[in-house]
Amino acid sequence: MGDSDENNPNVFGPSYVQANAATFDVVEGASTAAGNVVSRADHRRKALGNVDQNVMGVQPKKRGLSGKWSVQSLVKRQLHLEETKESNSAVSNVNDPEMECQTTSSFSGSVFEMKVEPTEDVDQMEIEVQDMMSELVIDIDREDLNNPLAVVDYIEDILSYYREVENSTCVLPNYMMQQQDINEKMRALLIDWLIEVHYSFKLMDETLFLMVNLIDRFLAHKIVMRTELQLIGLTGLLLACKYGDVRVPLVDDIVLMSKSLYTRKQVIDMEQMMINALQFNLFAPTMFLFIKRFIKAVQRDKKFELLSLFFIELCLVEYEMLEFRPSLLAAAAVYTAQCTLDRVKNWSKTSEWHSHYSEEQLLACSSLMVSFHQKAKSGGLTAVYRKYSMLEFGRVARCEPAQFLLETNT
Structure with a gap:
């Protein structure tokens, strides 16, 4: 094969990152107890009917049926209501003298005469049931019912909480206007370099997204000089690691990555x-926390998952993507990945249900991701493209961009 060092594990190694740290400096300068309770049993036992009179608790959560059973239950309930309605009307007419006379006179006819409902109504009901079946949302947690780590009973509540607080941890999309010595391009250079540092330390994916969030929140709060920007980036990486990663670099490692600049x-x-x-508030519902759920809703292979992650990492570098919420960016990345692999627009009812976004809401953000994909290979910000061009990441960056999304969005 004619590939160069793309599969070399040292492509983002410490020596490479340190070399790029110098490059970053040059470009930067050039840019302007429950305890056990034991109770004694009373010899006088109460009747079983009185056992639960003093029990106070919440009502058990009612769970809807899924699949064809929910549709059948809906149809049976509708038929039952119609039969009950007809029986009630028949009972109300018993006491009517005129109706009684009519019934007596007509009873002399055939005793077993029955009224047959037209078959068109039954056929129409079957068609409606089939339409409902085709639009059902797939239960993506069915296979994880016995997995306590999946927390299927609480996962929707967790995602709902993330949606409630995501706006409070986002920064204004124009916060860079208050900075006097740094700009959007310097931020892009910093994030692009930190992606390489993150990979060289072999850190978790969520650490990368939390790191960028901490950096943006700090820059939105405090005016800094360009000479401090690289120090802020490395310190943000250190804080993100301490918050949720299993590997935490030493301070000496951070100093080494800066080539002893600090x-x-x-x-x-x-x-x-x-x-x-940051007032010791390091938590933030990042794109990564949302995209794991949205990827599960699609139920596709590993290549699709890697391509989705490729798109959200491209968004980390771009300052203009701060305009969108993390949940919207995650949903748009999943949608763009499906369109890239299938070469057609694809957004199922299941994905819409779990993401809370329709296809129309994703088109604007998705078209930007396609444009980033087109230029990812060229220019000075190529860390994400080179990372996802390696065999370790399925070489998903080399997929043909979904240019038809740009045409349909114009």
Whole structure:
């Protein structure tokens, strides 16, 4: 094969990242107890009917049926209501003298005469049932009912909480206007370089997205100089690792990644400054927390998952994507990945149900992702493309961009 060093594990190694750290500096400068309770049993036992009189509790949560059983239940309930309605009308007419006379006179006819409903109504009902069956939302948690780590009983409540608080942890899309010594391009260079640092440390995916969120929130809160920007980025990475990663780099490793541009004391002081500015609130519902659920709703292979992650990592570098909420970006990435692989628009009812976004709401954001995909290989910000062009990530970055999304959105 004619590939270069794309599959070399050292492509984003420490030496490569350190070399790029110098490049970053050059470009940057050039840019302007429950305890056990034991009770004694009373010899006088109460009747079973009185056992639960003093029990106070919430009503059990009613769960809807899924699949064809929910449709059959709906049809049976409708038929039962119609039969009950007819029987009630018949009973109300018993006491009517005129109706009684009519019944007596007509009873002399055939005793077993029955009124037959037209078959058109039955056929129409079957068609409606089939339409409802085709529009049902798939139960994506069915296979995880016995998996306690999947928390299927609470996952929807968790996602609902994420949607409620995501706006409070987002920054204004124009926060860079208050900065006097840095701009959007410097931010893009920083994030692009930090993606390489993140990969060289072999950190978790969610750490990368939390790191970018912490950096943006701090820059939106405090005016900084360009000489501090790289220190802020590395410190944001350190805080994100301490919050939720199993691997936490040492402060000396952070200093080494900066090629000794900063001292150990400077890193510690910046860590204190950032965590105070953030008021010790490091949590944020990032794109990664949403996209894992949305990927599960699609139920496709590993290549699709990697391609979806490729699109949201492209969004990390682009300052203009701060305009969209994390949940919308995650849903748009999943939609764009499906369109890229299938070469047609594809957004199912199941995906719409779990993401809370329709296809029309995703088109604007998705078209931007396609444009990022087209230019990802060229220019100075190629860390994401090179990362997802490796065999480890399925080389999904080399997929043909879904240009038809750009044409339909114009």
